[in-house]
Structures are given as structure tokens and as C-alpha cells.
Amino acid sequence: MAAALALSSPALANSAMAQGWPDRPVRIIVPFPPGGSNDIIARQLAEALRERLGQPVLVENRAGAGGNVGADSVAKSAPDGLTLLLAAPGPLAINEHLFRAIPFNPQRDFAPVALVATVPIVLMVTKDLAVHSVAELVAMAKRDPGKLAFGSSGNGSTNHLAGELLKAQAGIDIVHVPYRGAAPAMTDLVGGQIQMMFDNMPAALPQVRGGQVRGLAVAGATRAEALPDLPTIAESGVPGFEAEAWFGLVAPAATPAAALTRLQEACGAALADTALRARFAQGGAQAGTRLGADFGRFLVTEREKWGRVVAASGATVN
CATH class of the missing domain: 3.40.190.10 (Periplasmic binding protein-like II)
Structure with a gap:
């Protein structure tokens, strides 16, 4: 009875979950087809996370609507930390400004895990x-x-x-x-x-x-x-022109804090590893350094920046 009461404490329950999590394979959803930069980065990260999480990390491509299809599937998936989204700026920072409507809210429906790479x-x-x-x-x-x-x-x-x-x-x-x-x-x-x-x-x-x-x-x-x-x-000859890509890992918003912490720690260790950094560099990518709340603040600034770019360009998608 005492043990049951002890585990009713949120902190202890989170600790117990962190120790046993993940107990099943983890899926990374790439919202674009195979062969592109998003897919390449995802598969390199998946291999590095498998070693640190002790479970298979599978990459699944769900393309469509500028990344919205795959992002929406993760936003509506079970918030257990086992289904993640690795996306370029489109679904996380651009599409809300570009499309008339999208089926998820990039600010409310995701919890930031890591800025994986800049490209x-x-x-x-x-x-x-x-x-x-x-x-x-x-x-x-x-x-x-x-x-x-x-x-x-x-x-x-x-x-x-x-x-x-x-x-x-x-x-x-x-x-x-x-x-x-x-x-x-x-x-x-x-x-x-x-x-x-x-x-x-x-x-x-x-x-x-x-x-x-x-x-x-x-x-x-x-x-x-x-x-x-x-x-x-x-x-x-085009002064002031600047555009850069990045890839960020997020989880469904209601994912337990313990799972998020475990994911952030695993990503931090993977992105600091010289072998993964070298693989990224071979393809022209640089490993990210922002985790959790720091990555969340980065997303806010990116949404603001790309919102201005979309407005200035006049680009829209029905």
C-alpha cells in the first residue's frame, strides 16, 4: 500500500516511467517522400537514437499537402512519446501562414524535443x-x-x-x-x-x-x-537575400514530461556524438544544439520570420 501511495506522487511516477520508457519501438514520421533531405536526416538520427533508447527507431514517410498530412497524423497520435515528427520548417513554422487552413495547430499541438540540424x-x-x-x-x-x-x-x-x-x-x-x-x-x-x-x-x-x-x-x-x-x-546581386532550412523533432503536445526528458537527453547525446556530426557534415548539414524549451523559443522566432516572408512574397495555397 505504501509503495502504491508513493508511486501516486507525480514526480515518482514520472521517474518510474522514465526508467522503463520506451518499452516499444519508436516511430519518426517524415512528412515528405523518401530521398529528400528530411528523410536523409531522419534516418541518420533514427540510427543514433536506437543505440541510446534501446529500442528500434523506425522512419515512416507520410507525404502530402506540404507536410501537413504527416504532421497532422502525429498531432492526433497517442501522446506516449512513441510517435514523433521530424519536419522541415513547412509544417512547423510556415504552413499556418501559407495555407488558408491546416488541420492542426503547430503552436499548441506539439511539444518541442530538439532542433536536429540546420542545412x-x-x-x-x-x-x-x-x-x-x-x-x-x-x-x-x-x-x-x-x-x-x-x-x-x-x-x-x-x-x-x-x-x-x-x-x-x-x-x-x-x-x-x-x-x-x-x-x-x-x-x-x-x-x-x-x-x-x-x-x-x-x-x-x-x-x-x-x-x-x-x-x-x-x-x-x-x-x-x-x-x-x-x-x-x-x-x-540580390542584396539581403537569406533563406536556410532546418529540421526539428517534436512530439504530441500531451506527451508526459518524463518521456520528453528522455527523448531530449537521447537527442542531446546523439547530436553531440562525433560520428553523427560527421555524417551530417558529409551531406552539408550541421548538428543542432537546441533542446526542449530552447528549441521551442526558436520555433516562435521562426514562425514570425517566415510569416513575414510569406506576406512579402504574396504566396498562398488554397
Whole structure:
């Protein structure tokens, strides 16, 4: 009886749960198709978490509606810490500003776990396009308004909004072609069905290095270590241009504190591990350092920033 009463204490119950959790496999939902940067980062993280949680960590792709389908499934899943969402800014910071309505509330329906990685965005063109710089691309777009098409991993993705931002800041008319993920968009870029694309470094790097596409610039404030010869878009004639991708891990909002703490500790250990950091770096990603409430504050600032970008670009999705 005394033991039962003792375990009725919330602190002790949380402690007991933390010691035995997880007792089943953990699922990470990626709200985009396989093959893109989100998927690559998720699978690398899953392997590192498996070692630290002592359970299989499975990656499941649930694509659709710019990441909203997968995010909604996690928001409405059992809040036991066993179903997580690893997402790019779209469903966590952008889509609420871009779509007329989404079926979940990114601020209320998720508990922050970790900022897993930050990733430079690369502007690429098909190798047969007769441009070798951002200035030449902008000039071509101004000569032939509406003739150049840029692909993205879907409406509301960071590579979509990077294109919208370029349209607004460079004063050009280029056509957005949304795909169900970055991988099929890249396939069409390589094949010449679209002329240009912004994509995250882990997926873009092998294509640029292999010569399948031509890298023109990176979208961040500084050059990327993985492609140091590529200038930034800002230094290529579009001053003030800046866009960067990141990937964050969240759980359903009502997940018990003990499970969240365990997840945050496991993520912190994984992201500090030199082996995982090296795998991220090989693909051009940098391991994150924000956990729990710190990541939550980051999400607030990102929602505000991307809200301003969406408003300035005029982009909307029905």
C-alpha cells in the first residue's frame, strides 16, 4: 500500500516511467517522400537514437499537402512519446501562414524535443541552361517572363519560399512547380523538365558534385563549407537575400514530461556524438544544439520570420 501511495506522487511516477520508457519501438514520421533531405536526416538520427533508447527507431514517410498530412497524423497520435515528427520548417513554422487552413495547430499541438540540424539551401539549374551565375539567371528571367520553372518539394516548403523570395527581391517572374517531395523534383531538374530549383544541401550536394546539375549559389547569409566556391545569392546581386532550412523533432503536445526528458537527453547525446556530426557534415548539414524549451523559443522566432516572408512574397495555397 505504501509503495502504491508513493508511486501516486507525480514526480515518482514520472521517474518510474522514465526508467522503463520506451518499452516499444519508436516511430519518426517524415512528412515528405523518401530521398529528400528530411528523410536523409531522419534516418541518420533514427540510427543514433536506437543505440541510446534501446529500442528500434523506425522512419515512416507520410507525404502530402506540404507536410501537413504527416504532421497532422502525429498531432492526433497517442501522446506516449512513441510517435514523433521530424519536419522541415513547412509544417512547423510556415504552413499556418501559407495555407488558408491546416488541420492542426503547430503552436499548441506539439511539444518541442530538439532542433536536429540546420542545412544550407542551394540554388541549382539544369546543366543545359545557358547561365552560370545568379546575375545571368535573373537577366534570362527578365528577358522571358514566365518561361523559367522552378521545382520544390511542395507548397510551403523552404525551397518553395526561397523561390518566392527570389521572385520578390529580384523582380522576376518564374513559375513554381510543386512536387510530392524533393527527390522527384530533382529527377525532373536533372532531366531538364524544369530549369531551376532550390534544395537543401544533403540532397543537392551529390548532384552538384557529380555534374548532374549546375550549382549557382547558396541561399544563406554565408558561403557553405561543403561548396565553398559557390557565392551567396546576396553577394551575387540580390542584396539581403537569406533563406536556410532546418529540421526539428517534436512530439504530441500531451506527451508526459518524463518521456520528453528522455527523448531530449537521447537527442542531446546523439547530436553531440562525433560520428553523427560527421555524417551530417558529409551531406552539408550541421548538428543542432537546441533542446526542449530552447528549441521551442526558436520555433516562435521562426514562425514570425517566415510569416513575414510569406506576406512579402504574396504566396498562398488554397
